Amino acid sequence: MRLELRRRATQGEPVGWGMGVHPVLQRVYAARGVLGPAQVEHRLKRLLSPHELGGMAAAVGLLAEAIRDDWSILIAGDYDCDGATGVAVAVRGLRMLGARKVDYVVPNRFIHGYGLTPALVASLQPTPQLLVTVDNGVASVAGVAAASERGIRVIVTDHHLPGEQLPACDAIVNPNLVGDPFPSKMLAGVGVMFYLLLGLRAKLREQGAFGQGEPDLSALLDLVALGTVADLVPLDFNNRVLVEAGLQRIRQGRACAGIHALIEVGKRSRATLCSSDLGFSVGPRLNAAGRLEDMRLGVECLLADDPAQARRHAERLDAINRERRELQASMVAEAELMVVGVASIEAVGVALYEASWHAGVVGLVASKLKERLHRPVIAFASASEDDVEHLRGSGRSIPGFHLRDALAMIDARHPGLIERFGGHAMAAGLSMKAANYPRFAAAFDEVAREMIEPEHLQAVLHTDGELPSGGFTLELARQLRDAGPWGQAFPEPLFDNVFECASWKVMGETHLRLQLRDPRDGALQEAVMFNAYHGQPPPQRMRAVYELGINDWQGRESARLLLRHMEPVAD
Template sequence: MSVLQLRRRESRGAPHGWPDAVHPVLQWIYAARGVLEPGQAEHRLARMLSPQLLGGMAQAVDLLAEAIRDDWSILVAGDYDCDGATGTAVAVRGLRLLGARRVDYAIPNRFVHGYGLSAAFVASMQPAPQLIVTVDNGVASVAGVAAAKARGIKVIVTDHHLPGGQLPACDAMVNPNLPGDPFPSKMLAGVGVMFYLLLALRAKLREQGAFGAAKPDLSSLLDLVALGTVADLVPLDFNNRVLVEAGLQRMRSGRACAGIAALVEAGRRSVATLCASDLGFSIGPRLNAAGRLEDMRLGVECLLTDDVAQARHLAGQLDAINRERRELQASMVAEAEVMVAGLGHVDAVGVALYEPSWHAGVVGLVASKLKERLHRPVIAFAPASEDDTENLRGSCRSIPGFHIRDALAAVDARQPGLIERFGGHAMAAGLSLRTADYPRFAAAFDAVARELIEPERLQAVLYTDGELPPGAATLALARQLREAGPWGQAFPEPLFDNLFECAGWKPMGESHLRLQLCDPRDGAVHDAVMFNAYHGQPPPSRLRAAYELTINDWQGRETPRLLLRHIEPA
């Protein structure tokens, strides 16, 4: 019997006002997510929050308008993850659309410059630009901004990460998560913050008559905004769903930029039926792999080119790097599982793991896999670089209810100087420390986790939307569910749980299962698959399954199929 608990979501109210065409199952799925009426599912761009609600916007817009008017050299300082890469591409493309003629970008090398706008990164900028605009970083770059100012460079910070105790002395900062910022949604990704800044800048320039009767079309950037938002795992609140849905519609209609179209092709996804999970599990990882193992400039160049052949060439390189990343990740995860198994049982509530041979670019994926297995917060460490074994880089992944960045702040407050630098979100963060201090940090992190995590939170729970009624697992409903999202972080994909009898099964490949599941209520038999679930043993003859209702498109023929996420004997 699995230790995983299945728990059903409760409705947050009674759905009302839905047209008959909306399946009743979809109505109660929406209700469980707080969407009770049709208007709350209308993800039209006209319902986006206003850019003017973001704090710091006026100062940033005025400075950018001056830079464009006076033809300054502008350098976009990005980040080496998918949010940073898409945000960099949005900034470069958008500023050029709005009239900036001297725009370039730079991405820090994680092994040389560290994270964000560091002093070393600023020193590498030769010649010095007149203006730096950060994307997806900068709120913690106190030293980096100071180094830029010392060189006479003006700095605009656009970020969405939580601030520390001291803010950098930049010329302007746009970040919805600054204390007291009035923007109603705190969930924007870095690429979303940059897109909002461009919208406000366009409005300012239009007031000044910069475009005449024309109006540059910033909607052409929404495919990039959607990709970065989904890949960064920010919660898909209403405003983010508006942005993601608009971007997905652009992709499905064949209007994606050449780079995204090439990445979709490399991932063997269908453009016509592209959904948010494709962005998160296929397209995003191919971009992220460049930043983990190589140079994220490769990814940004893929997103900036308008040449289809060049985009395909770059996407092929990214695909190859991603295959290498998967192999390295599998090896590191296997080593981490051996380490955990060697403990017999995991005593730590806050788990820290370190292996000198690990790659700093992949430890976040190791932490994520181990967090899922252990259902407790995990930090995986690796040497800062091949040439620097005296310092470690760690990547953290957390469980619901435990704010990992706040936990690092608590460790830092109790033992000043132990952590050299840290930053992040509630569910993911990063840090650096000296290798010699790893044992002391591991103990301190575990102590904080023990204080803040209630024992019941260490029990893995899978929330479902309850039983699918007899006869409801149809192709029509599967299509509605696919089109109804965008589903994602904090707005989860519909997941059902039912009792079934296993009418047949066979291995699929080396580790997958294909099953025929009979619903005992009406005798209907459903085709089902479960990936990475076959370990040489047959599935239970009677089982409870948690599953998604999906579509199997085989040789152009669509049929409904159950994608099993969990099974246990019934």
């Protein structure tokens, strides 16, 4: 598919930056609506107040009672990185605040399904007195009812969009409930849990529970940062404060043993760790456990205080992630064969199903195909080896198409076609009977055609324009690296320039190492591009889209271009 390059426009005039901030960085900030230094002062005291979250008073009141009366508290998480970090934050945080009987459960996607299901509730032994969900629960109407029948009190903490019916629980804390006053709707599940702990600490402070000193909940921010970045929630100002504080803890060597170990097995530098390292190295290793095995391994890694034990868990997670990558590559290759020609023919909403696929990896297949086709994709697999009559699907969307709303529309038009669904604008999941797949595929395409404007089917790569002659400096690269945290809705800077290819060679089998000449002054720039070699040489004269990165070789840093796209240009 042809890629259209568009340069971001600044959203105002930069003001008040001072001489130390490079003009290019000022331009980058202005293209993201950040016009002055106050908008990047990511200090914890600028966090939104937990008291603005709806449901907070009821939730912290019940938790304070549970701690006072020594109830057994069970945290019910999700099997992705957001859920795992949220569980770790909840367990660690509640123990810090005085709870003595805290345990957790994470559903196995192949046995219990997603969220707080009746099957998960039935498996709970012994019966807890209080159950607190993390990163799930707002759609668990039946699961909460099952818990209530067993006499379990339930607090739901979630960030997913609610359905028509809310669960009948004791309290719900979710910024995305209709009418919730919390100014930011972008918190990840782990962020909601962290806010609940902030509210609980304030409640316990009022009750005089802390004596000489109160717990420092900032010790949990490394976990909050990891879950927030890995869940791809938009990094609005409030989320950037949380992520930056967590990154600072990690860089200073104050992260939990599990995150330290995951950074080490991922061969990342703790001292210069950035949000992309969390998203592309640490997060996937944690996610792999929930995709292929049991996320309890991931949670145990994050709860470990002994470095040697954490390292053993991290090495096992690394091995599972390598298995996940191999499985994903095989499934993506099969999916690409299935959609040859789709980009130029009929399907707008693309549904794919292969009986041999692994249900834990279909979301990654959907993501890869969405990038290639630039249209929404939902990939399906059998629910399990023992249940081929039901399918589980995971979808990824494109800007301009709200995936969860699309599934709600299909559900309204075709009652009973979908058994369960939930998610966000850009990612969602569902389950249904295998016999219904053809009808669903047709309905999904129909809704996509109705909701997607033709211009949204054009793949677009936004850039921050050209770097000026002489601008390819290590100083600027360092400023750009440290200026984030970059992430969803606050994208890492990308630039585009015309270059001449002075030399190139293949690294491994598919990667390129290049020397690019700036035709304006003849300066040579080192560059790399991964998975770019397919038997053909790069263009002699090209427009390249790139990050201005840093190559750290044997302790010596130098500026290097990390190419994201290249296309030939005429002389």
